[in-house]
Amino acid sequence: MxxxxxxxxxxxxxxxxxxxxxxxxxxxxxxxxxxxxxxxxxxxxxxxxxxxxxxxxxxxxxxxxxxxxxxxxxxxxxxxxxxxxxxxxxxxxxxxxxxxxxxxxxxxxxxxMALGEHWRGAGRGARFLLGIVVSTGVGGGLVLDDAGYQGRTGNAGHVGHVVVDPDGQPCACGGRGCVETVAAGPSMVRWARAHGWVGTGARALARAASTGDAVAVQAFDRGATALAAMIVSVAAVCDLDRVVIGGGVAESGRVLFDPLRAALSCRTGLDFIRGLQVAPAELGSxxxxxxxxxxxxxxx
CATH class of the missing domain: 3.30.420.40 (ATPase, nucleotide binding domain)
Structure with a gap:
C-alpha cells in the first residue's frame, strides 16, 4: 500500500x-x-x-x-x-x-523534514538528529532516539525562534533576537542592503558572497554565527549526533557551510558536542x- x-x-x-x-x-x-x-x-x-x-x-x-x-x-x-x-x-x-x-x-x-532526511537522506544512521530549513524563515525538527519528537502540542523543534541576541531585531513570532531575524534569507538581505549592498534577493546575495563581495560575505558570516549559536544550544540540550541543513539559503553551499563550521569550532567546548556532524540536506523539496x-x- x-x-x-x-x-x-x-x-x-x-x-x-x-x-x-x-x-x-x-x-x-x-x-x-x-x-x-x-x-x-x-x-x-x-x-x-x-x-x-x-x-x-x-x-x-x-x-x-x-x-x-x-x-x-x-x-x-x-x-x-x-x-x-x-x-x-x-x-x-x-x-x-x-x-x-x-x-x-x-x-x-x-x-x-527531519524524519524524511533521517529515513532516506543525509540523516541516515543518526539516532539524535536536528533538521533545519534555512529559507524565508528558519524552521526545524528533531529526531531523538530514532523517533520524531513532536512535543506536547506538536510544535517541538521550532529552532528558528531560539534567541541568539536578546537585544536584537523584533521577530514575527513576537519575540526579539531570534535566529530567524539574523539567518533567514530576507533577514540577511535586509542587513546587507542596510550596509551598502545594492542587489536583490538571497540567491543574488549568495552569488555576491561567492565572488568575495565584502558586505555579502559579512551577511553570511552573521547568519552562520547565529545558526552556530543555536545549534550548540540545541546540541547541549538534546545530545545530538548530527545536524542536517536544507532550504534555499543552505543551497548556497560553502558560502554558508564554511563560516558555519568555523563558528561551530569556536563554540563546541563540551566533549560530547565536539563530534557533532553537520551536513547539507539531500532530499530537497x-x-x-x-x-x-x-x-x-x-x-x-
Missing amino acids: LTLCLDIGGTKIAAGLVDPDGELIHCARRPTPNNAGAEEVWAVVADMVAAERAVAAGAVGAVGIAAAGPIDRHSGTVDPINIGCWRGFPLRDRVSAAVPGVPVRLGGDGVC NAGLIGAAALVASTT
Whole structure:
C-alpha cells in the first residue's frame, strides 16, 4: 500500500505518493493561493488529494500531512503563520473526510523534514538528529532516539525562534533576537542592503558572497554565527549526533557551510558536542513528503 502525503506551506502545496521503502513515486505541486479565504486554500488541497487518489487507484493505506505551524496534533487543527486565513483550521478532519477509512497523521513541516532526511537522506544512521530549513524563515525538527519528537502540542523543534541576541531585531513570532531575524534569507538581505549592498534577493546575495563581495560575505558570516549559536544550544540540550541543513539559503553551499563550521569550532567546548556532524540536506523539496510518510510509519 501507498501513503498519500501532503506538504502544506505558505508558498506551495505539494502532494505525493510514497511507497513502503520511502520512494516518492508520484508528486505534484501548486502555489498556495495568495490573499485567499480558508475554503479557497482548502479547495486546492482537496483537488490535489483527489488527483493523487486517482493515480493510486485504490492503493492508499494512510495519509501523512506535513503542515506549516503552529499545529495542534491532538485536535488536528493548524494555525500557520504564513497562511493567515487558516486559524484553528480542522485540517486533519478535512483530509480524513476526503480520504475515508484510512489513518491520517498530522505533523509539523519541520519534524517531517527531519524524519524524511533521517529515513532516506543525509540523516541516515543518526539516532539524535536536528533538521533545519534555512529559507524565508528558519524552521526545524528533531529526531531523538530514532523517533520524531513532536512535543506536547506538536510544535517541538521550532529552532528558528531560539534567541541568539536578546537585544536584537523584533521577530514575527513576537519575540526579539531570534535566529530567524539574523539567518533567514530576507533577514540577511535586509542587513546587507542596510550596509551598502545594492542587489536583490538571497540567491543574488549568495552569488555576491561567492565572488568575495565584502558586505555579502559579512551577511553570511552573521547568519552562520547565529545558526552556530543555536545549534550548540540545541546540541547541549538534546545530545545530538548530527545536524542536517536544507532550504534555499543552505543551497548556497560553502558560502554558508564554511563560516558555519568555523563558528561551530569556536563554540563546541563540551566533549560530547565536539563530534557533532553537520551536513547539507539531500532530499530537497521532497523531504517533507517523505517525512510525512515516515510520520505515519512511526505512529501506526
